[in-house]
Amino acid sequence: MRLQLVTTHDPQPDYLDLPLLQPLAEWTHSGLVEFPIGVHRHVVRFVESEHGLFALKELPGRLADREFALLRHLAEENLPVVEVLGVISERDSDLDDILITRHLEFSLPFRFLFTRSGISSLRESLVDSIAVLLAQLHLAGFFWGDCSLSNTLFRRDAGALAAWVVDTETGELHDQLTPGQRELDLDIAQMNIFGGLLDLEASGRLPPDIDPVEVVESLTRRYGQLWEELTAEQSVEVAQRHLIDARLARLNELGFDTAEVSITTGGSGPQIQFRPAVVEVGHHVRELERLTGLRMLENQARRMLNDIRSYGAWLAKRDGHDQPEAVVAYRWLNEIFEPAIETIPQELRDRRSPGELFHEILLHRDALQSKLQADVSVQAASADYALESLPSSMRERSLIEGD
């Protein structure tokens, strides 16, 4: 038997304690967790240890090696994929290899979005999150080939959803995707998502107000709009160069940074041809990380940056002078963010990720202020949120069936 493991900062379970010489389907190990994983071609089991929850997938060696390499590459490109930890091979002549990934903490399988009360508002952003994910992957030259609800995990992102790739068995990396490849990938996504929603409907779990046809048609629309915004060539008058700035600002607002633009002028003509050349998602993520060291999701980061700016304005008013951005961010981290999170009892912190906790604390503060018609500090809002709201929320760190 051979274990090929990625060295990570976070600890991993001792794989040698697992019954690796038995078919995965026959395991009866005490750490096994049943998990709602949807439709899969291969046997997938989950193992819980003191170091977290791990997904183990049994598949032929050639495919396991390929997926291992692809997931590592995509992670290096900062694309939202599950963390791959290793491959176990040469188990027995009759047994396939096992690919190990770390379960994405605080992720919501799609079935939960449709079957749990209290999160119905998130369904609306499901299509947006998949459109953004596909656009991200396509910009990076990755043809997924099997985008589906089952192959995607979703995380709360400040009132919206962010989507993660779980399964890349059919994926292909290219320098650049052709329009035909993108179109086919979108076509496969449409078909798979439509099938996934019809399957939910057949199981009686699809809310009646959701029309699967409308959902997939909106995916095509959203993806098309996003791709156009991200890549289309734009022609502007020399005197209207501000339109280029406006386009870049719109891209930032969508969460994308433009690292390089292509501008060509037509000789003596008054027109400028402009096209974003290198576009990368995570504009607000990187900005927040630069200022505070915190690594959050895009909308969470955007929300925190807004809060940092508000805090800076409040400080300037109180002290009578502006503070440098870095100082404001440092003070916000120490005086606002960390105290707010530390107010949440340890036993409730598995309900939401820190970024989402902070977002919900701010929402709670807004509601309190509105109700009391008075200013409420973030820390006070956090204490009230921990007492009144959070205990009734689901434990989302590692959702398991039956929760």
Add this chain to the structure above:
Amino acid sequence: MATITLEKINKVYPNGFHAIHDLDLDIADTEFLVLVGPSGCGKSTALRMVAGLEEITNGEMRIGDRIVNEVEPKDRDIAMVFQNYALYPHMSVYDNIGFALKLAKTPKDETDRRIREAARILELDEQLDRKPAQLSGGQRQRVAMGRAIVRQPAAFLMDEPLSNLDAKLRVQMRAEIASLQRELGVTTVYVTHDQVEAMTMGDRVAVLKDGFLQQVDTPQNLYDRPQNVFVAAFIGSPSMNLFEGTLTLDSSGQGGSLTLGSQAISIPSEVLAARPALAAYDGQPLIYGIRPEDMEDASLDSRPDDQCIHGEVSLVEALGAEILVHFGVDAAPVDSGDPDAVVELGDTAVVVGRFNPRSRIRLRDSAKVAVHAERLSFFDSSTRLAIWD
């Protein structure tokens, strides 16, 4: 239904890599054509160009009478059949087959007709109300096929659709796909790296290497009359045994012999009579090949001693109806150019013979092996092209 024509098709990537060179293929209406070759040969690239997933650098691609170089994939009337069809556990077989038509807003009665027709062809009529969990592995694959069939495309394109299946199901499914394709009569282009799959499924097989078409022919012709060393070695399992040797004609010019390291094989006069071009190789080195089934344990064969060779047995694989005997000879092995093949180094070639199971040859025996010299294949050493005339 449609013909598919590739005329002088080239694919050059922006980094300068020339993936396909002047590919000419005429795929007939209703034909099942398999593209086969080792890793990096260009077979998937060629298929993707037919599908519209890769742009064509130059050349002309036609589906039916229409030039499709610039036509969007969705407008080509083709169906890519993938390995990744998931079945939905709560939906019936009927719905699993037909749900795509709902998305395409196909009228209900037409949808129903197509689903039932597909189910009849796939012999799933009795299973239409069942859920996937109640089906066998093969039936599930057929449901997935049904999803492509109901779209009624002019052509199916399949890129290694069986590669994710276990060996047993793969064998079963390749027979089912081949038989289904014949019943449907839909032009099909199928990509595989597995030459056994190619030979058992295709009406014709196109062998590619390094982006060049090596040969396109019926499976039997590829096997019996390979055009070059690469095709000779690539088609057939176990592979053709290839050696470099020198041909020496006898004084009458009617017979001759071939060297095999320190040994020699007598060449009957009828072989030379059938291939007069061999006369030009008198005293010259050439490459020649022996299929495993064209050898036999000499104790079970009446050939004269000068058509027998000797070697030490390194492996005996008893397969029931036959045995595969691996033995070494002191001749330099020939590299066929297959990047996926294990290349033997040194001056000893391992020869594989497919013998009658009554053979009593054992491991480490010094075996005497009869060679059916009339079945030898010959190739030019420098061009590596076959000498058939």
